[in-house]
Amino acid sequence: MKNQESVSAQLLIDINFEKIGSWKSSENKLTPIFKEISNIDLNVNNVLYAFTTEEEHENEEIKYIGKTTRTLNQRMYEYANPGKGQKTNIRVNKEILNTLDQGSSVSIYIFKDVLPLNWGGFNLNIAAGLEDSLVYSISPTWNKHGKNTITTSEEIELETLSVNYKGTKKLESEIKLGTTYYNKGFFNLRKGISQYIKESLTDIELRLEDGPKLIAKIDRTTNPDNSIRLYYGNDLVNWLKNNYALGDILKALVIIEENNVIIEFKK
Numbered sequence: 001m002k003n004q005e006s007v008s009a010q011l012l013i014d015i016n017f018e019k020i021g022s023w024k025s026s027e028n029k030l031t032p033i034f035k036e037i038s039n040i041d042l043n044v045n046n047v048l049y050a051f052t053t054e055e056e057h058e059n060e061e062i063k064y065i066g067k068t069t070r071t072l073n074q075r076m077y078e079y080a081n082p083g084k085g086q087k088t089n090i091r092v093n094k095e096i097l098n099t100l101d102q103g104s105s106v107s108i109y110i111f112k113d114v115l116p117l118n119w120g121g122f123n124l125n126i127a128a129g130l131e132d133s134l135v136y137s138i139s140p141t142w143n144k145h146g147k148n149t150i151t152t153s154e155e156i157e158l159e160t161l162s163v164n165y166k167g168t169k170k171l172e173s174e175i176k177l178g179t180t181y182y183n184k185g186f187f188n189l190r191k192g193i194s195q196y197i198k199e200s201l202t203d204i205e206l207r208l209e210d211g212p213k214l215i216a217k218i219d220r221t222t223n224p225d226n227s228i229r230l231y232y233g234n235d236l237v238n239w240l241k242n243n244y245a246l247g248d249i250l251k252a253l254v255i256i257e258e259n260n261v262i263i264e265f266k267k
Contacts, residue, residue: 048065197256
């Protein structure tokens with residue numbers, strides 16, 4: 001399915017998405033219009049959504065897939081009212097406006113989560129797993145960053161680059177300390193970060209506030225999306241357990257230079 005020019009919205013319907021509304025424009029201003037008969041709660045968090053376009057007498061095509069930890073209402077408001085520097089919101093806003101100006105419609109779909117699943121007593125987030133799989137398989141037109149297809153989470157991370165692409169890159173990220181990360185001493189760098197790290201690099205230093213400096217064992221083969229996994233071992237486990245609880249969000253600063261990468265964890 002990868003690299004197809006378009007994918008029918010029927011795929012979304014087949015995997016339990018529901019069309020709940022559409023985008024309208026007036027005087028270059030976007031407004032999301034939701035169906036009154038929809039039984040979807042627009043104020044729940046952790047939402048997987050999609051935008052589709054449809055021209056008269058043409059198939060409805062998937063153009064964008066996104067996930068947000070905020071409510072759907074909040075996320076749609078941001079697309080309709082992008083702030084200065086919010087590159088993702090500005091870009092998608094323009095795509096929607098241009099499509100509507102050309103006489104096509106733009107619909108809003110939302111994933112209807114099925115009964116909760118769990119493994120070993122832990123809940124599985126189906127929506128979070130689906131986003132990566134759908135984006136990388138379908139490669140929707142509006143999920144583009146340059147020549148790359150990336151998820152909304154990765155694109156938002158890329159927006160934090162503080163210097164131009166030819167020099168040092170400073171990228172802020174968040175890592176949720178689930179059971180594996182908390183107890184095993186490793187974590188993954190998302191694809192949006194991993195793509196800037198040279199394959200020839202053998203060492204990635206981790207600096208812990210009030211803790212030791214650690215050097216990673218780099219794994220480039222485990223993750224199917226080619227993101228990097230970094231193993232730091234028991235020293236990282238001990239530092240995490242002394243400073244964080246299971247389920248906490250860890251703030252990380254990734255500093256990428258020409259031949260060097262440093263990651264800083266802050267309490």
